[in-house]
Amino acid sequence: MKIREFSVLFGVIMIVVMLIIPLPTLILDLLIILNISLALLIILVAMNTKEPLEFSIFPTLLLLVTLFRLGLNVSTTRSILSNADAGNVIETFGNFVISGSALVGFVVFLILIIIQFVVIVKGAERVSEVGARFTLDAMPGKQMSIDADLNAGMISDLEAKQRREKIEREADFYGSMDGASKFVKGDAIAGIVIVIINMIFGIVIGMTEHSMDVGTAANTFTLLTVGDGLVSQIPALLISTATGIIVTRAVSEGNLGSDVTRQLLAFPTMLYIAAGSIFALGVFTPINFFLTFSIASLLFVLAWFANKTLKSEALEAETAAAAGQEEEVDMKSPENVVHLLTVDPIEFEFGYGLIPLADTNQGGDLLDRIVMIRRQLALEMGMIVPVIRIRDNIQLQPNEYVIKMKGNEVAGGEMLLDHYLAMSPGVEDPAVQGIETVEPAFGLAALWITEDMKDTAEGSGYTVVDPPSVVSTHLTEVVKAHAHELLGREETKQLVDHLKETYPTLVEEVTPSPLQLGEIQKVLSNLLKEKISIRNLPTIFEILAEYGQMTKDMDLITEYVRQGLSRQITKQFAQEGSAMQVITISGGIEKQIADNIQQTEHGNYLAMDPGVSQQILESISRETERAAGNGQPAILLCSPAVRMHLRQLVERYLPQVPVLSYNELEPSQEVQSIGIVQL
Structure with a gap:
């Protein structure tokens, strides 16, 4: 690896040396042959790449070989003008290739310059410029397509990252090619100038320093100059052609050779017509019949082979189509509407005004936040939250968004992207002005303020957050509140299979006997419904294994699981090192609940008089409001026998109030009552 790195560095240093130090003709011959070989290698690699990024080093390589060729021009010019000798290679090109005629050589050189400068260089420059422009314009659409595939679960995070990197590399490549094509153009102009200078000053130097007459000086220096021009312009022409090939290559399945042959031979009938036309040209015109007959025969043979190949490919395609015909007919039948029944677990839809939230090109980071x-x-x-599908919805207001669970809207809100959301600390500051609103996640009164008001609000103790944070917080709380709805049997099976990898014996003791997968899902759903984490699956399954054989009442088993998770529940609701402040339930209410529990074969349920239930709820509501007014959390604490039924009573009206039992708290946890619920 070090040898490769140092070889490139040594090559660049040698180019600088060539510009300063005169080189012997033998070394010049070696470098000229190396230049031709390098140009030939570059064009062959360009022809065999499938897409431009496979030759991503080409723009930098183009600069280096152009500099190398210009260094050679300086060295050969120095040798020609000072010694009237530029080595064996240039002399061979001057005498053998152009037959010793300076005029013929000069004309050939001019033709090469015109082909390179007017045709290839101009075209490659224009294609590079347009390719760079269109690549940059297409980047937002490609990014959105990748984001859509990621949100739909069609690709992984790693694949999305690789695709984004490829798009960025394509944009960088075409931008670099746009600049590198200018070097090719400049090199062609420099070649013309160097030849003219060599010819004019060569004649002058030959007459003054080498004592030649005008004719001898003109013939000698013109031959050497034209030979030098040819050995430099032939590699330049090859590299210019490679530049054109690279920038005009679209992404395809094969290299240039396979694409050209496959696509030119794709229409055998046209080849037959071409063969007939060439044959008729030889019959009805004085053109040599042998030549036209040979070309027509070659075209005819190519057409025959191409037609045979196409028939073979068509037969294979028909066989494949016949194999999938039944499935295709089913998919096209009017009765097949299965694909319309798919419902996404979670959807986040927003109006067109909120597109910058999800568009990475506009600084949106919503995808990363999700x-x-x-x-x-x-x-x-x-639990594993399903993939959240993100889409824009023109039916919504520009600044509106909605959150859907299984096709049903469960939450929503409005955003002002050019504002900040400021939530009051409890004491309003008249200096903080804004648009009144409600914080969507917790329902707190808030203001939308401008950026110049942000420092004032923060100085007054307001909590100031940006719109993406507001959306992500709201989405997080909504998913937490509906986590039990997202946990189905399929998701439960994934959790059980993951646990089985490390606790196979424990899982086998619980399922499929004595508990089915649906019964386990019921217990986990009950826990999530009250925002109790199910991450500690080993402990949960230990309790399921112990009590699963005693009862089929999954609500009762859930109570046993909660008691087994006492350390976790205590840590969740109590502040470390301080007493837990709770609202206790009076003995009278607990007796009322216990006396109205009805036992059935499907489980127990609470059948209480509606008037008494209303009184209990009003009393609980008063105590929780009093606690909230004092800045204290509202936690209900009762005996284990009635906890489940008390929760069922209050969850419809006070879903955010947690209900705990004494057995769910650690014995060492200190408890302080801040209120009593009583009739």
């Missing part, structure tokens, strides 16, 4: 939300919920709740 990835972090899924990871955060996996750590906090212990």
Whole structure:
């Protein structure tokens, strides 16, 4: 690896040396042959690449070989003008290739210059410029396509990252080619100037320093100059052609050779027509019949082979089509609407005014935030959140967004992207002015403020957040609140299979006997419904194995699991090192609940008089409001026997109020009552 790196560095240093130090003719011959070989290698590699990025070093390589060729021009010019000798290679080109005629050589050189400068260089320059422009214009659409595939679950995060990197590399490549094509143009102009200078000053130097007459000086220096021009312009022509090939190559399945032969021979009938036309040209005109007959025969043979190949490919395609014909007919039948029944677990839809949230080209990082939300919920709740599908919806207001669960809208809000959301610390500051609104995640009163008001709000103790943070927080809380709906049997099976990899004996003892997968899902769903993490699956399964054989009442088993997770629940609701402040339930209410529990073969349920239930709810509501007014959390604490039924009573009206039992707290946890619920 070091040898390769140092060889390139040594080559660049030698180019600089060539510009300064005169070189012997033998070394010049070697470098000229090396220049021709390098140009031939570059054009062959360009022809065999399938897409431009396979030769991504080409723009830099183009600069280096152009500099190398110009260095050779300086060295050969020095040798020609000072010694009237430029080595064996240039002399051979001057005498053998152009037959010793300076005029013929000069005309050939001019033709090469015109072909390179007017045709190839101009075309490659224009294609590079247009290719760079269209590549940059297409980047936002390609990025959105990648993001859509990622959100749909069609590709992984790694594949999306690789595709984005490829798009960025394509843009950089075409931009570099746009600049590198200018070097090719400049090199062609420099070649013309160097030849003219060599011829004019060569004649002058030959007459003054080498004592030649005008004719001898003109013939000698013209031959050497034209020979030098040819040995430099032939590699330049090859590299210019390679430049044109690279910038005109579209992404295809093969290299240039395979594409050209496959596509030119794709229409055998046209080859037959061409063969007949050439044959008729030889019959009805004085053109040599042998030549036209040979070319026509070659075209006829090519057409025959191409037709045979196409028939073979068509037969293979028909066989493949016949194999999938039945499936295709099913898909096209009017009765097949299965694909219309798919419902995404989670959808985030937004109006066109919020597109910058998801567009990475406009600085949007919503996709990255959603990835972090899924990871955060996996750590906090212990469940795998399904892929969140993101799409724009023109039916929504420009600044509106909605969150859907299984096709049903569960939450929504409005964003002002050029504002910040400021939430009051409790004491309003008249200096902070903005548009009144409600924070969507927790329902707090807030203001949309401008950026110049941000420092004032923060100085007054306001909590100031940007719109992407507001959206991601709202989405996180919505997913937490509906986590139990997202956990189905399929998701439960994934969790069980993951646990089985490390605890196979424990899983086998729980399922499929005594508990089915659906019963396990019921327990986990009950826990998530009250925002209890199910990440500690080994402990949960230990309790399921112990109590699963005693009862089929999954609500009762859930209570046993909660008690087994007492350390986790205590840590979740209590601040470390301080007493847990709770609202206790009076003995009278607990007796009322216990006396109205109905037992059936399908489980127990609470059948309480509606008037009594209303009184209990009003009392709980008063105590929770009093606690919230004092800045204290509202946590209900009751006996284990009635916890489940009390939760069922309050969850419809006060879903955010947690209900705990004494057995769900660690014995060492200090408890302080800040209120009592009583009739």
